[in-house]
Amino acid sequence: MTVFKTFLKILNKNKFIIILYTMFLIFFGGFNMQTSENNTNFVASKPDIMIVNYDEEKGITKDLIKYIEENSNVVDLKKNEDAINDALFYRDVNYVVYIPKNYNKDFMDGKNPEIEIKSTGDYQSSFAEMLLSRYIKVANIYQKSINSEEELISKINETLSKKSEVEITSKLDTNILSKATFYYNFANYSIMACLIYVICLILASFKDIKIQKRTIISSTNYKTLNRQLLLSNSLFSIILWMIYVTLSFILVGDIMFSIHGIFYLINSFVFTICATTIALFIGNIISNKNAISGIVNVIALGSSFLCGAFVPMEWLPEGVIKIAHILPSYYYISNNEILKTLEIINFNTIKPILLNIIIILSFSIIFIILTNIVSKRKQKIG
Amino acid sequence: MKNVIEVKNLIKEYKEIKAVDNLSFEVHEGEILGLLGPNGSGKTTTINCLLSLLNYSSGSIKIFGKEMKPDSYDIKSKIGVVFQDVAVFEELTVYDNIDYFCGLYIKDKKLRKQYIEDAIELVGLEEFKKFYPKQLSGGLLRRLNIACGIAHKPKLIFLDEPTVAVDPQSRNNILDGIKKLRDNGATIIYTTHYMEEVEIICDRIIILDKGKILATGTSDELKELAKIEEKITVEINELQENYIEDIKKSKNVDEVKYTNSLLLVTYTKGKNNLVELMEYLKENKIKYNKIYSERPTLNDVFLELTGKELRD
Numbered sequence: 001m002t003v004f005k006t007f008l009k010i011l012n013k014n015k016f017i018i019i020l021y022t023m024f025l026i027f028f029g030g031f032n033m034q035t036s037e038n039n040t041n042f043v044a045s046k047p048d049i050m051i052v053n054y055d056e057e058k059g060i061t062k063d064l065i066k067y068i069e070e071n072s073n074v075v076d077l078k079k080n081e082d083a084i085n086d087a088l089f090y091r092d093v094n095y096v097v098y099i100p101k102n103y104n105k106d107f108m109d110g111k112n113p114e115i116e117i118k119s120t121g122d123y124q125s126s127f128a129e130m131l132l133s134r135y136i137k138v139a140n141i142y143q144k145s146i147n148s149e150e151e152l153i154s155k156i157n158e159t160l161s162k163k164s165e166v167e168i169t170s171k172l173d174t175n176i177l178s179k180a181t182f183y184y185n186f187a188n189y190s191i192m193a194c195l196i197y198v199i200c201l202i203l204a205s206f207k208d209i210k211i212q213k214r215t216i217i218s219s220t221n222y223k224t225l226n227r228q229l230l231l232s233n234s235l236f237s238i239i240l241w242m243i244y245v246t247l248s249f250i251l252v253g254d255i256m257f258s259i260h261g262i263f264y265l266i267n268s269f270v271f272t273i274c275a276t277t278i279a280l281f282i283g284n285i286i287s288n289k290n291a292i293s294g295i296v297n298v299i300a301l302g303s304s305f306l307c308g309a310f311v312p313m314e315w316l317p318e319g320v321i322k323i324a325h326i327l328p329s330y331y332y333i334s335n336n337e338i339l340k341t342l343e344i345i346n347f348n349t350i351k352p353i354l355l356n357i358i359i360i361l362s363f364s365i366i367f368i369i370l371t372n373i374v375s376k377r378k379q380k381i382g
Numbered sequence: 383m384k385n386v387i388e389v390k391n392l393i394k395e396y397k398e399i400k401a402v403d404n405l406s407f408e409v410h411e412g413e414i415l416g417l418l419g420p421n422g423s424g425k426t427t428t429i430n431c432l433l434s435l436l437n438y439s440s441g442s443i444k445i446f447g448k449e450m451k452p453d454s455y456d457i458k459s460k461i462g463v464v465f466q467d468v469a470v471f472e473e474l475t476v477y478d479n480i481d482y483f484c485g486l487y488i489k490d491k492k493l494r495k496q497y498i499e500d501a502i503e504l505v506g507l508e509e510f511k512k513f514y515p516k517q518l519s520g521g522l523l524r525r526l527n528i529a530c531g532i533a534h535k536p537k538l539i540f541l542d543e544p545t546v547a548v549d550p551q552s553r554n555n556i557l558d559g560i561k562k563l564r565d566n567g568a569t570i571i572y573t574t575h576y577m578e579e580v581e582i583i584c585d586r587i588i589i590l591d592k593g594k595i596l597a598t599g600t601s602d603e604l605k606e607l608a609k610i611e612e613k614i615t616v617e618i619n620e621l622q623e624n625y626i627e628d629i630k631k632s633k634n635v636d637e638v639k640y641t642n643s644l645l646l647v648t649y650t651k652g653k654n655n656l657v658e659l660m661e662y663l664k665e666n667k668i669k670y671n672k673i674y675s676e677r678p679t680l681n682d683v684f685l686e687l688t689g690k691e692l693r694d
């Protein structure tokens with residue numbers, strides 16, 4: 001109790017930090033939503049897609065192009081990378097599809113050829129992505145059993161046209177889901193910054209060597225006090241998570257009550273656990289209060305940039321994304337991105353999400369172990 | 383007399399030096415024991431060993447008749463410590479700081495509230511309860527540091543240089559508070575390198591140097607150790623060499639120095655030294671402004687024992 005009370009008092013002294021990062025989340029995580037809200041009539045309109053075809057226009061290639069043409073505004077631009085990048089930047093186009101040479105042939109041979117894409121990363125582009133992935137998914141399913149090109153194409157079209165009934169609601173969801181993803185991606189920054197900042201400040205006070213000495217000579221077991229401190233920190237993390245979740249219900253709306261919403265919650269909760277373990281680890285190696293704000297910037301801001309919390313991952317250079325794989329934020333944000341375009345929820349589609357969650361939890365375990373090693377070593381020196 | 387602390391052959395070695403070198407001593411119930419020694423003499427190290435904050439190389443420590451170990455919580459509950467360095471939470475007010483540290487010992491809320499008020503009164507911080515440490519002057523901060531260490535009314539109190547860098551008024555305040563604690567029945571270990579403080583408040587004194595005990599006793603007993611018994615200082619504007627030689631030869635005189643118009647004569651013993659010196663000056667028609675006599679201080683004792691001054 002003594003520790004908890006003091007924890008709350010110190011927390012109260014640092015409440016401006018919590019308010020600051022929460023404001024960031026509302027303004028920046030919500031600002032983008034404001035702009036997308038203005039475009040709600042876009043839901044009825046179609047995304048702007050550009051097709052760069054290196055294959056001959058026949059068979060599957062032809063049918064895919066036809067499907068995209070039917071469901072979007074196909075934009076024709078100079079097939080020059082600089083021009084394409086500019087067009088993406090100015091949103092003249094949302095999504096660029098590169099169909100490789102021999103796509104039709106490779107596809108029919110079951111080689112599962114890769115289609116490269118470029119995207120603005122906004123919700124319009126995610127709708128485009130949904131179109132593309134839907135076609136390829138359906139085509140892949142039938143390709144395994146049907147050998148005739150003609151039969152395959154007619155089967156694909158049959159299935160896709162059946163699906164178009166749900167198209168409208170699906171479009172709506174995509175719009176709101178991308179809002180949710182945008183919010184939770186930004187929350188990556190707020191959760192990390194807030195937890196690391198506050199927990200480190202509080203630990204720095206409690207673990208100050210002079211105060212520690214006073215605590216050790218007291219009649220209360222030091223381990224008990226440490227446990228109480230850990231509990232207080234965990235409670236703080238959970239409450240912060242609950243605040244951010246509540247905000248998402250207000251800002252994002254109904255979708256949060258769906259299964260998608262539950263996955264956003266689980267994903268962010270697991271990430272909150274991981275961020276807490278990171279904060280505890282840093283709090284145990286850093287005792288200088290002045291250094292904390294710098295560290296928060298490096299870690300929270302750094303991993304938010306590298307992992308695409310502020311800008312879509314598609315915009316990041318490949319090298320950066322490779323590096324991002326060593327950060328837990330990457331898996332958290334990947335999950336949000338998967339959720340954005342996730343249409344059908346079943347074990348197969350959920351599997352990558354669960355895998356990412358397991359990876360985030362593994363990071364947590366690593367940080368807990370590291371913290372234990374560090375604090376043990378510290379005790380020995382003391 | 384009951385012994386609250388019994389230390390036998392305590393040795394604490396760091397890589398290069400013996401910070402505590404074979405110390406043995408007892409602390410009696412109800413006394414203020416002064417540990418007097420210059421910087422680096424091992425005072426803090428000794429206290430840290432007694433509190434089981436440090437592993438010591440060899441020796442035994444008994445507190446309240448039981449061996450002191452890191453998990454001796456029953457012993458720890460009766461001990462209060464005021465460390466040399468101020469240790470308080472910057473984010474907490476004076477009251478909340480005392481509340482936290484007192485709360486480590488006293489779980490009962492009502493009782494604790496009473497104890498906190500008592501501690502605040504003892505150190506005279508009534509007007510500063512809502513202040514944050516940053517808003518306190520050095521002296522007030524020291525008083526808060528003391529209050530945090532003793533609020534739970536411990537039977538045994540360690541005070542490690544609690545008055546370092548404190549103005550004289552605050553210092554007197556602190557010393558009065560410490561005497562009050564003793565009068566309320568606490569046993570106190572008080573370390574300092576200010577000999578004046580030790581003389582004012584300590585019942586018994588241990589003089590430490592380089593981790594060793596040089597002497598133990600009351601202030602008066604220790605002063606017996608000094609070779610000199612009286613120091614007489616005379617302000618004389620001019621004094622010829624032959625007079626100085628004369629004075630050197632007179633009874634009981636240990637040493638004569640004349641510098642900066644000050645004549646300093648030390649005597650190994652004897653009564654009427656002052657009268658005899660005044661008569662001599664009168665006979666020889668030597669004019670002087672002021673003349674005064676002093677008893678030796680603990681500094682003289684330290685000088686005698688080590689050949690160096692207590693303070694650098």
Ligand SMILES: Nc1ncnc2c1ncn2[C@@H]1O[C@H](COP(=O)(O)OP(=O)(O)OP(=O)(O)O)[C@@H](O)[C@H]1O
Pocket residue numbers: 396397399401419420421422423424425426427428466575
């Ligand atoms: N952690 C340490 N490692 C090595 N030597 C140390 C350590 N702590 C103290 N010492 C040495 O032990 C000796 C005694 O130090 P201690 O702090 O006990 O002296 P002190 O009497 O309390 O001095 P002060 O009046 O300055 O507080 C000193 O020579 C000091 O340099």
Ligand SMILES: [Mg+2]
Pocket residue numbers: 425426427466542543
């Ligand atoms: Mg010391």
